[in-house]
Amino acid sequence: MDALRGYGELGLGSRLKRVSEYMMRETQLVYNHFNIDFDPYLFPMFKIISNKKGVTNSEIQTSLQFTQPAITQSINKLLKKELITYQFDELDKRKKIITLSNKGNKTLEKLKPIWKKIDIVIKDYTLESSSSLIEHLNILENKLNTKSFSKTIIEKIKKEIAQNIEIVSFDSKYSKNFYDLNIEWLKSYFIVEPYDDNVLSNPEKYIINKGGYIFFAKINNEVVGTVALMPIGNEDLFELTKMAVSPKHRGFKIGQKLMQHTIDFSKLIGLPKLILYSSRKLENAIYIYRKYGFIEVPVEPNCPYLRCDIKMALVIDL
Amino acid sequence: MDALRGYGELGLGSRLKRVSEYMMRETQLVYNHFNIDFDPYLFPMFKIISNKKGVTNSEIQTSLQFTQPAITQSINKLLKKELITYQFDELDKRKKIITLSNKGNKTLEKLKPIWKKIDIVIKDYTLESSSSLIEHLNILENKLNTKSFSKTIIEKIKKEIAQNIEIVSFDSKYSKNFYDLNIEWLKSYFIVEPYDDNVLSNPEKYIINKGGYIFFAKINNEVVGTVALMPIGNEDLFELTKMAVSPKHRGFKIGQKLMQHTIDFSKLIGLPKLILYSSRKLENAIYIYRKYGFIEVPVEPNCPYLRCDIKMALVIDL
DNA sequence: GTTATTTATATAAGTACTTATGTAAATATA
DNA sequence: TATATTTACATAAGTACTTATATAAATAAC
Numbered sequence: 001m002d003a004l005r006g007y008g009e010l011g012l013g014s015r016l017k018r019v020s021e022y023m024m025r026e027t028q029l030v031y032n033h034f035n036i037d038f039d040p041y042l043f044p045m046f047k048i049i050s051n052k053k054g055v056t057n058s059e060i061q062t063s064l065q066f067t068q069p070a071i072t073q074s075i076n077k078l079l080k081k082e083l084i085t086y087q088f089d090e091l092d093k094r095k096k097i098i099t100l101s102n103k104g105n106k107t108l109e110k111l112k113p114i115w116k117k118i119d120i121v122i123k124d125y126t127l128e129s130s131s132s133l134i135e136h137l138n139i140l141e142n143k144l145n146t147k148s149f150s151k152t153i154i155e156k157i158k159k160e161i162a163q164n165i166e167i168v169s170f171d172s173k174y175s176k177n178f179y180d181l182n183i184e185w186l187k188s189y190f191i192v193e194p195y196d197d198n199v200l201s202n203p204e205k206y207i208i209n210k211g212g213y214i215f216f217a218k219i220n221n222e223v224v225g226t227v228a229l230m231p232i233g234n235e236d237l238f239e240l241t242k243m244a245v246s247p248k249h250r251g252f253k254i255g256q257k258l259m260q261h262t263i264d265f266s267k268l269i270g271l272p273k274l275i276l277y278s279s280r281k282l283e284n285a286i287y288i289y290r291k292y293g294f295i296e297v298p299v300e301p302n303c304p305y306l307r308c309d310i311k312m313a314l315v316i317d318l
Numbered sequence: 319m320d321a322l323r324g325y326g327e328l329g330l331g332s333r334l335k336r337v338s339e340y341m342m343r344e345t346q347l348v349y350n351h352f353n354i355d356f357d358p359y360l361f362p363m364f365k366i367i368s369n370k371k372g373v374t375n376s377e378i379q380t381s382l383q384f385t386q387p388a389i390t391q392s393i394n395k396l397l398k399k400e401l402i403t404y405q406f407d408e409l410d411k412r413k414k415i416i417t418l419s420n421k422g423n424k425t426l427e428k429l430k431p432i433w434k435k436i437d438i439v440i441k442d443y444t445l446e447s448s449s450s451l452i453e454h455l456n457i458l459e460n461k462l463n464t465k466s467f468s469k470t471i472i473e474k475i476k477k478e479i480a481q482n483i484e485i486v487s488f489d490s491k492y493s494k495n496f497y498d499l500n501i502e503w504l505k506s507y508f509i510v511e512p513y514d515d516n517v518l519s520n521p522e523k524y525i526i527n528k529g530g531y532i533f534f535a536k537i538n539n540e541v542v543g544t545v546a547l548m549p550i551g552n553e554d555l556f557e558l559t560k561m562a563v564s565p566k567h568r569g570f571k572i573g574q575k576l577m578q579h580t581i582d583f584s585k586l587i588g589l590p591k592l593i594l595y596s597s598r599k600l601e602n603a604i605y606i607y608r609k610y611g612f613i614e615v616p617v618e619p620n621c622p623y624l625r626c627d628i629k630m631a632l633v634i635d636l
Numbered sequence: 637g638t639t640a641t642t643t644a645t646a647t648a649a650g651t652a653c654t655t656a657t658g659t660a661a662a663t664a665t666a
Numbered sequence: 667t668a669t670a671t672t673t674a675c676a677t678a679a680g681t682a683c684t685t686a687t688a689t690a691a692a693t694a695a696c
Contacts, residue, residue, distance in 0.1 A: 003366050003381035009440035010433055013341035014362050018383065020334035021683080027331065041652060044332050048321050057675060063321035065336065070653055072676060077652095094661050094674045115328055122327035126451035133444035133454040140451060339653080359682060376644060388683055390646060395682095412644045412691050641694070651684070657677080664671065 005141075008134060015137060022144065027118065029150035034157070035248060036110050037081055045074045049084055049098055050108050056095045083107055117156045121149070161219055161252050167261040170203065170214035177223040178203050178214060181244035189281055190307045200242070203228070212238070215261055217245070217254045224249040227258040229266070229274070238266070240276040240314075243285065255285070259292045266316055273315050277308040286310070323459075326452060333455060340462065345436065347468035352475070353566060354428050355399055363392045367402060367416055368426050374413045401425055435474045439467070479537055480571045485579040488521065488532035495541040496521050496532060499562035507599055508625045518560070521546070530556070533579055535563070535572045542567040545576040547584065547592070556584070558594040558632075561603065573603070577610045584634050591633050595626040604628065 004011045004018065027040040038046075044064050049055055061071045075098065078084045083104035089095035100108060125143045130136045168174075179200045186192050199206040203214055207230050217225035228242040240262060245254045266274060276294065278285055294312035303311070322329045322336065345358040356364075362382050367373055379389045393416065396402040401422035407413035418426060443461045448454045488496075497518045504510050517524040521532055525548050535543035546560040558580060563572045584592060594612065596603055612630035621629070 001381070002383065004362055004383075007362070007365060008437065009444065010437045011362060011365075012440050012444070013338050013345065013358060016334045016338035016341070017683090020331050020338060023331035023334070025684090040331060044322055044325070044329060047325060047329075058673080063319070065320065065322075067654065068675070069655085069677080073652080076676095092662070092674085096675075119326065119328045122330050123450075126327065126330070127449065129447060129449040130454075131445065131447045132441075133451075133458060136448075136451040136454050335653090343654090357682095374644075375646095385684065386645075387647080387685085391682080394646095410644085410692070414645075637696100639694100639696080641692100643690100643692070645689085645691100647688070648686085649684100650686100652682100654679100654681070656679085659676075660674090662671100662673070664669100666667100666669080 005138070012134065015134075019137060019141060019144075023149060026144075026149035026153075030114060030118075030153045030157075031111075033150070033154050034110070034114065036107060036114070038083075038107060038111060039077070042074055042078060045071065046078065046083065046104075046108075046111075049078075050100055050104070054097050054099050056089075056097060060098075078104075113160075114153070114157060117153050117160070121152055121156065158252050161249075162254075162257070164219055165224075165252070165254055165257045166218045167257065168216050168218060170208055170216070172204060174214075174216050174223060174226075175203055177216065178226050178242070181223070181226050181246060182242050184247065185244055185282075189279070193306060195304075206230075207242075213265065214242070215258060215265070217258050219249065219252075219254075224252075225254040225258055227262055229262060229271075232275075236272055238271055238274055240274045255288050256291070259288055263292060263314070263316065267318060270318060271316060272318060273313060275311060275313045277303060277305055278310050278312065279307045280310055286312075323456065330452065333452075337455060337459060337462075341467060344462075344467035344471075348432060348436075348471045348475075349429075351468070351472050352428070352432065354425060354432070356401075356425060356429060357395070360392055360396060363389065364396065364401065364422075364426075364429075367396075368418055368422070372415050372417050374407075374415060378416075396422075431478070432471070432475060435471050435478070439470055439474065476570050479567075480575070482537060483542075483570070483572055483575045484536045485575065486534050486536060488526055488534070490522060492532075492534050492541060492544075493521055495534065496544055496560070499541070499544050499564060500560050502565065503562055503600075507597070511624060513622075524548075525560075531583065532560070533576060533583070535576050537567065537570075537572075542570075543572040543576055545580055547580060547589075550593075554590055556589055556592055558592045573606050574609070577606055581610060581632070581634065585636060588636060589634060590636060591631060593629060593631045595621060595623055596628050596630065597625045598628050604630075 004015050007014075024040045027043075031038045031040070045060055048060050048063055052059075057068065057071050057075060060075075061068050064071070075084070075086075075096075079086075081103075082101055084098050085101045085104075086096040086098045089097055125140050126136065128136075128139055130139060170178075182196075182200050183192065186196060206212075207214055207228050210231055212228060212230040214226060214228045216223050223246075225245040226242060227240065227244075229238045230241055231237070232239050243255065243258060245258075263274075274294075275297070276289065277299075278289070280286065289312050292314070294314045297311050297313045299308065299311040322333050342358045345361075349356045349358070363378055366378050366381055370377075375386065375389050375393060379386050382389070393402070393404075393414075397404075399421075400419055402416050403419045403422075404414040404416045407415055443458050444454065446454075446457060448457060486492075500514075500518050501510065504514060525532055525546050528549055530546060530548040532544060532546045534541050541564075543563040544560060545558065545562075547556045548559055549555070550557050561573065561576060563576075580592075592612075593615070594607065595617075596607070598604065607630050610632070612632045615629050615631045617626060617629040
């Protein structure tokens with residue numbers, strides 16, 4: 001099947017190239033997945049610039065052993081992406097002193113955790129003793145064939161992020177987050193009813209002051225999801241509502257974390273039952289509701305939301 | 319110095335690429351050195367075509383795991399170099415059945431000994447146990463930095479060729495070789511005197527029948543060099559003359575092999591002394607003459623060649 | 637038995653480098 | 667102090683791939 005492997009040491013050059021190109025492509029997929037505008041080929045240069053705080057074209061060249069035009073071209077790409085800036089050396093006007101831009105520093109911070117995981121995975125794949133370089137390549141390619149490099153990395157990162165989700169209670173400083181997170185899915189799936197806008201704009205008035213609760217999911221201090229418990233009529237009955245996750249952070253099981261927290265909290269304060277109104281359009285949400293034990297019940301005619309076509313209930317085992 | 323090395327596993331992709339490109343460039347230098355019109359990037363494809371005797375574009379593609387346009391483009395390059403031919407499959411008119419051309423087979427034969435040496439050198443560099451892929455790359459790059467890959471390969475091949483040089487005595491079938499080999503250096507360094515052309519065209523008449531000897535150096539049955547011993551006046555005195563090595567095969571110590579053989583032969587048949595006429599322009603030749611014990615003697619005024627400005631003699635220790 | 641899909645190959649344009657060459661500032665040379 | 671050389675960077679064009687798309691023959695679907 002794989003002719004190159006059959007050629008042993010003779011095919012080493014072509015093989016190194018193949019593995020390299022595979023890893024580059026896969027790393028690009030990882031960057032794309034996390035919406036980072038970066039390019040694996042720019043890694044060595046970007047790393048040098050970030051390490052040395054002020055380097056010239058030719059300094060990079062001697063560090064990397066690429067040709068000088070390759071460095072110039074990469075610098076131009078980094079400039080186009082606005083990740084670096086430069087100024088001319090005052091003593092030697094030919095020299096361009098290159099540093100990371102603000103955007104570059106921000107991107108660097110986003111890249112660091114990814115690089116960390118890449119390093120871990122490659123170490124996991126390659127820190128194994130073997131009797132020849134070819135054998136090491138075989139080991140590496142076997143592992144890459146079993147499961148794609150990008151998938152492995154992405155899953156590891158997601159897992160770590162999921163573990164670092166923090167759930168916090170309402171604070172007025174989160175009011176804007178509460179509005180933004182909810183208006184996003186409302187706008188994209190339905191039309192925003194005036195009552196919606198009122199509640200979302202004044203969560204303290206409509207939820208907290210009426211004895212309700214709002215929780216937020218945070219990753220590295222960034223608010224990425226929310227959910228609310230709102231008392232309705234009967235003192236013991238609460239509606240689970242206003243659940244939202246930022247589009248950029250979907251796929252990290254943030255919704256499930258919020259749901260688990262809400263149920264745990266309800267148990268803690270002794271709420272016997274939660275209900276919720278939703279729409280069958282929101283398949284992902286319904287999936288989570290069912291997964292956490294919500295069961296479909298008949299929708300009453302005077303349902304509070306126009307978009308509602310499903311009602312679910314969860315009896316809490318106190 | 320080498321930033322990429324400092325980045326460890328994280329820089330693996332870029333590093334594999336760097337090593338691969340280095341090996342490709344160096345392999346190209348080896349092919350160029352031996353005047354073989356071939357390209358290291360074409361190796362995997364060419365090898366498949368030569369192994370399978372009749373393959374299609376898509377068969378190559380599945381064997382190599384490159385993209386299909388890459389295969390089409392390489393096929394076009396091989397066609398341009400006239401190394402392959404193709405014909406359409408009779409059952410499926412879309413399929414191009416590709417085979418090596420005559421020129422391709424000849425090139426393959428030239429390539430095989432080079433590939434053998436490349437394999438040996440890479441094995442020498444990489445068949446070493448180590449605890450990680452990165453460490454293996456370090457070992458390889460260290461060795462490649464010590465001495466260039468191309469130089470190592472070229473030297474090994476030359477050494478082997480030098481060991482396979484065969485010296486044979488005159489046979490009329492070598493007459494044309496004798497002429498061609500000598501006329502080449504005569505033309506490029508001097509003007510061909512009528513007497514030269516006569517002698518070179520009729521070696522049997524002018525050398526063999528007069529009691530002289532001609533030897534030829536052969537590599538794989540190809541005549542690559544020659545030298546003659548011609549009796550002059552005195553029965554015991556012979557002139558070493560008409561020494562020539564094909565330009566393509568210079569650097570393999572063929573001249574030295576011919577010289578050693580001539581001296582050994584002279585000893586065997588009891589010649590006490592050899593003389594030769596040459597030109598100081600021919601530095602490489604003079605170097606060999608001195609190396610094998612020839613000592614400069616005064617040039618007589620009636621020197622047989624116009625170009626002659628040096629006479630040398632070797633007294634043979636019988 | 638026509639139509640849709642798949643397969644085999646070709647073409648076009650883009651990318652990340654390369655080699656070759658150009659330009660301007662700095663430094664060495666005379 | 668004028669001129670030659672070196673250094674720092676830029677530009678142009680080529681290469682060995684890539685992705686996207688086209689085309690024609692073969693096969694499947696209806």
